[in-house]
Amino acid sequence: xxxxxxxxxxxxxxxxxxxxxxxxxxxxxxxxxxxxxFQVLGDKEAAEDVAQDVCISLSTKITSFDRQSKFTTxxxxxxxxxxxxxxxxLKTRNRNNEAWASVTLMQSExxxxxxxxxxxxxxxxxxxxxxxxxxxxFVVGEGLSHAAAAKILEVPEGTVSWRMxxxxxxxxxxxxxxxxVS
Amino acid sequence: MxxxxxxxxxxxxxxxEPDTSRKLVAIELAKKxxxxxxxMQSAKRxxxxxxxxxxxxxxxxxxxxPKKYSPFGLIGGSALVASVALVMFTPFNQQWFTxxxxxxxxxVNGVNAPDLEVTRMINPDAPQTLNLGLADKKQRDPxxxxxxxxxxxxxxxxxAGSAAISKPDVIDRLFNEAEVLAGNLxxxxxxxxxxxxxxxxxxxxxxPVSTFAAEVDTASYSIVRSLLRLGQLPPKDAVRVEExxxxxxxxxxxxxxxxxxxxxxxxxxxxxxxxxxxxxIGIKGKEVSxxxxxxxxxxxxxxxxxxMNSPExxxxxxxxxxxxxQGLSPEDKIAIVSYAGSSSVVLSPVSADDDRAIEQAxxxxxxxxxxxxxxxxxxxYNTASEMKxxxxxxxxxxxxxxxxxxxxxxxxELEKYISSxxxxxxxxxxxxxxxxxxxxxxxQTLAEHGNGIASHIDTLAEAKKVLSDQLMGTLIPIAEDVxxxxxxNPEVISEYRLIGYASRKLNREDFNDDNxxxxxxxxxxxxxxxxxxTPVGSPAQKVSPLRYLSQPSSSNNMxxxxxxxxxxxxxxxxxxxxxxxxxIRDDLVQAEGDVAFSIAVAAFGQLLKGDKYLGDWTYxxxxxxxRNVSDDDFGFRTELRSLxxxxxxxxxx
Numbered sequence: 001x002x003x004x005x006x007x008x009x010x011x012x013x014x015x016x017x018x019x020x021x022x023x024x025x026x027x028x029x030x031x032x033x034x035x036x037x038f039q040v041l042g043d044k045e046a047a048e049d050v051a052q053d054v055c056i057s058l059s060t061k062i063t064s065f066d067r068q069s070k071f072t073t074x075x076x077x078x079x080x081x082x083x084x085x086x087x088x089x090l091k092t093r094n095r096n097n098e099a100w101a102s103v104t105l106m107q108s109e110x111x112x113x114x115x116x117x118x119x120x121x122x123x124x125x126x127x128x129x130x131x132x133x134x135x136x137x138f139v140v141g142e143g144l145s146h147a148a149a150a151k152i153l154e155v156p157e158g159t160v161s162w163r164m165x166x167x168x169x170x171x172x173x174x175x176x177x178x179x180x181v182s
Numbered sequence: 183m184x185x186x187x188x189x190x191x192x193x194x195x196x197x198x199e200p201d202t203s204r205k206l207v208a209i210e211l212a213k214k215x216x217x218x219x220x221x222m223q224s225a226k227r228x229x230x231x232x233x234x235x236x237x238x239x240x241x242x243x244x245x246x247x248p249k250k251y252s253p254f255g256l257i258g259g260s261a262l263v264a265s266v267a268l269v270m271f272t273p274f275n276q277q278w279f280t281x282x283x284x285x286x287x288x289x290v291n292g293v294n295a296p297d298l299e300v301t302r303m304i305n306p307d308a309p310q311t312l313n314l315g316l317a318d319k320k321q322r323d324p325x326x327x328x329x330x331x332x333x334x335x336x337x338x339x340x341x342a343g344s345a346a347i348s349k350p351d352v353i354d355r356l357f358n359e360a361e362v363l364a365g366n367l368x369x370x371x372x373x374x375x376x377x378x379x380x381x382x383x384x385x386x387x388x389x390p391v392s393t394f395a396a397e398v399d400t401a402s403y404s405i406v407r408s409l410l411r412l413g414q415l416p417p418k419d420a421v422r423v424e425e426x427x428x429x430x431x432x433x434x435x436x437x438x439x440x441x442x443x444x445x446x447x448x449x450x451x452x453x454x455x456x457x458x459x460x461x462x463i464g465i466k467g468k469e470v471s472x473x474x475x476x477x478x479x480x481x482x483x484x485x486x487x488x489x490m491n492s493p494e495x496x497x498x499x500x501x502x503x504x505x506x507x508q509g510l511s512p513e514d515k516i517a518i519v520s521y522a523g524s525s526s527v528v529l530s531p532v533s534a535d536d537d538r539a540i541e542q543a544x545x546x547x548x549x550x551x552x553x554x555x556x557x558x559x560x561x562x563y564n565t566a567s568e569m570k571x572x573x574x575x576x577x578x579x580x581x582x583x584x585x586x587x588x589x590x591x592x593x594x595e596l597e598k599y600i601s602s603x604x605x606x607x608x609x610x611x612x613x614x615x616x617x618x619x620x621x622x623x624x625x626q627t628l629a630e631h632g633n634g635i636a637s638h639i640d641t642l643a644e645a646k647k648v649l650s651d652q653l654m655g656t657l658i659p660i661a662e663d664v665x666x667x668x669x670x671n672p673e674v675i676s677e678y679r680l681i682g683y684a685s686r687k688l689n690r691e692d693f694n695d696d697n698x699x700x701x702x703x704x705x706x707x708x709x710x711x712x713x714x715x716t717p718v719g720s721p722a723q724k725v726s727p728l729r730y731l732s733q734p735s736s737s738n739n740m741x742x743x744x745x746x747x748x749x750x751x752x753x754x755x756x757x758x759x760x761x762x763x764x765x766i767r768d769d770l771v772q773a774e775g776d777v778a779f780s781i782a783v784a785a786f787g788q789l790l791k792g793d794k795y796l797g798d799w800t801y802x803x804x805x806x807x808x809r810n811v812s813d814d815d816f817g818f819r820t821e822l823r824s825l826x827x828x829x830x831x832x833x834x835x
Contacts, residue, residue, distance in 0.1 A: 006412060009412065009413050019220070020213075022212070023210075023212075026208075026212055030205050030208070030209065031199075031493065034200035034205075039193055047200075048204045051205070052204070056208070056211055056215055058216075059212045059215035062216070063219075063220075113195075121192055121193065124189075136189075140190045141194075143190070
């Protein structure tokens, strides 16, 4: 498996204290860390912060990675925890705003173009609990299998499937309420 | 109303790109923190470091046990050729919203499209991000990291080294097994890298004439570089020495007057064999200035299949097209056709300075589904023929990882189709993306039939080089069917061999046959060919002279001539070829500059291939050879030095 092999190669280097290899490992995964954080948070700034925090925390955690699981599984767990922490902080900050997408995002250029997508996601995400958001980020956003997501989320596979069916229910209910069932 | 299965595309649409400068800052901070931590740890606890390294070593040995790589052994006879790339990836299935995915097309060969999509999260981000770095290049360069590690000391050297030993072997084996498996199914498309026989030694008295087609492909160099940077020696068949040599820019003299080419010929001492000499032929095509050139009609045919869904493929491709469009003039036109399960025109022909339309079209390219390469090709050619008008140059540029696996993509049919379009005036170039899944053999063949070059792009820097130098060069062709022929003088030379060009060899009679197709040379392109020659009576002579043929029939007065170089080419659209000739005299000169460097590249390539002609030469000798060559402005030579250093490290293990 391609990615693991290259990660392995870098992890070997990191084991011999190679900071450049560590930097390369981060470069390889940064975009994905950011993307997952964004999909949980719906906020670009906050996602950049999470990505940075994760990178810096990895600088100490990496030596304790025991390589019993895939590096990405281990990494995603860290990203998940950091994202959930951040989403809680974000909520305390905007106490009255349960929206997923931040105001700045709604005004961005991409938002104009994908306004329909954004509104729809906002409707769905604002009704999702944090653990459901995270599940959606991994299963839908990153396209992971239920089994792979379950490993990261440290729950049984059935729980992931159940959570996804919840998401589907919410979306369907939403559509019904608006009388646009297809 | 949005359907639930649209959730994914909606999420992708609204997810922004991370900010590059913030990314770099985060990584720099983390690296700094990492270095500080490690410094503290190793200073405090030198003994525990040794223990930890031992632990890593043990773990590595486990990792490389055959079990992990067994998927190849499990593939039955029904596996398909294209799965060569796929089987390296994970076997897990995508299963979100399974009731909604029935619409995803099933690959005719039995591979589920969702499997293809999985590659997206498995492929590395590394290649293009490496070169985005604005910080100290040395810090970012993985090569230097590697080099440094070999010098760190015995403990870490052993650990890191041992882990890497078996990896190249494993990779090599994977390639071979994949090829064998594929070979059972379809000989023609089987090998990801065409099997090339080593150019055998020729005996001048038996075969005095060497004929080959000019070659400006460079894809092999990029593949070799990518693999070395990942810490793996490239499979021998992936190394095409002439492509390594021709990758580098050389400052050969420009042609004068109406000549299409200038040939610089030098005879130098062979660095790896004191009893032979090298004939170095450097050919330079005339340069057409930008305002002299004809306007271009370009159709980008973009592979958006699931296998392109990886950071170093589609995203890099998008950036590449943008970069390329910026270098065009307003008279040029661009269209974009995408193909996956089906093909569509995503950008109808627009002027190359219509940034907005181009930007928009590029942005909307997303990957998913299977690869209907043949159908896409047809649509691209149709688009090109609609654009075509007098006095303009039409070309289709195929950008893909080479995963042609749906539709009537029997290679010989595709080749015929591309050849027929070439004869009608629309040429084809190929840009290859992705390192290991890049289907090299098919790409080479397609480009050869389309009178174009196949280039391999793995970093944004490489995209810049390929698109602005090479591709522009091919887009402004100056000559077609360029062939070279060297006749050696049997009185002076007993044996010769052409280094590289194995796949470009022509029959002697093809040289004068204007119907025999050969390579195309673009504005300012250079072609380098190197022969190793053994003088008559040299101790290096491999074959003993024949008793009855050893006396030349007549003694001619050409003893100062090693041989005779002929170059044949056709001007664009011409039916008859033109001939340029040059006598190769036995004037030994000191190899320096471009000549010395290209010879070092040739030696490197041959060593990577495990060529027997290099005797006991090692990478150390090559390092020595290029140590004295001055640097170029673009860092190409510096890069080669570091590749040699990596190969040395991997080769010594």
